[in-house]
Amino acid sequence: MNMELSRRGFLKATGAGVAATSLGAMGFSEAEAAVTAHVRPMKLTNTTETRNTCTYCSVACGIIIYSKGDVRKGERAEVIHVEGDADHPTNRGTLCPKGAALKDFVRSETRLRQPMHRKPGSDKFEPITWDAALDRIARLMKDDRDKNFITTNAAGTPVNRWTTTGMLAASATTNETAWCTFKVAKGLGIVGFDNQARV
Numbered sequence: 001m002n003m004e005l006s007r008r009g010f011l012k013a014t015g016a017g018v019a020a021t022s023l024g025a026m027g028f029s030e031a032e033a034a035v036t037a038h039v040r041p042m043k044l045t046n047t048t049e050t051r052n053t054c055t056y057c058s059v060a061c062g063i064i065i066y067s068k069g070d071v072r073k074g075e076r077a078e079v080i081h082v083e084g085d086a087d088h089p090t091n092r093g094t095l096c097p098k099g100a101a102l103k104d105f106v107r108s109e110t111r112l113r114q115p116m117h118r119k120p121g122s123d124k125f126e127p128i129t130w131d132a133a134l135d136r137i138a139r140l141m142k143d144d145r146d147k148n149f150i151t152t153n154a155a156g157t158p159v160n161r162w163t164t165t166g167m168l169a170a171s172a173t174t175n176e177t178a179w180c181t182f183k184v185a186k187g188l189g190i191v192g193f194d195n196q197a198r199v
């Protein structure tokens with residue numbers, strides 16, 4: 001058979017032959033397995049996303065907390081990753097080094113996980129339940145307010161001040177939470193009100 005083959009045609013034919021030989025040698029499934037072996041599984045697969053606010057400072061950057069473990073099935077949810085929330089108007093996904101290290105703060109062995117109470121005269125703090133802590137705070141606030149609330153000043157003008165108890169709130173909250181906190185403080189007549197941002 002008289003076969004006429006141009007130079008371009010020869011190169012095409014040999015190139016295709018080499019490719020076919022290589023694929024044939026590997027086999028399709030083997031090629032896929034080879035690729036898969038080099039791809040790390042996405043660590044955020046099957047995680048729960050929870051939006052929150054960085055607790056560190058008054059900038060109050062938005063964060064997304066990724067946790068693994070389905071609490072609805074009685075599993076314990078573990079925080080495995082924290083990153084900036086790209087949809088948050090304050091930080092648009094960015095975090096400073098403190099915020100970027102939030103996962104270690106959440107998972108720290110020394111993290112305080114429940115209220116602590118130091119009894120009068122004691123030299124140590126002891127853990128108490130949240131219910132006990134809230135009951136005690138409410139009791140002390142009520143007693144002090146009943147005793148010291150000032151309804152009018154010397155001229156008889158209504159002032160409704162409670163000056164003997166102060167509140168230190170957290171500025172690292174949403175606007176809505178901050179609004180509610182301020183309303184509670186001012187509704188009670190508290191004058192001494194502050195947070196770590198001093199605003």
Ligand code: SF4
Pocket residue numbers: 054055056057058059060061091094095096097098099100
């Ligand atoms: S990420 Fe940094 S700047 Fe943003 S709230 Fe947290 S500590 Fe403040």
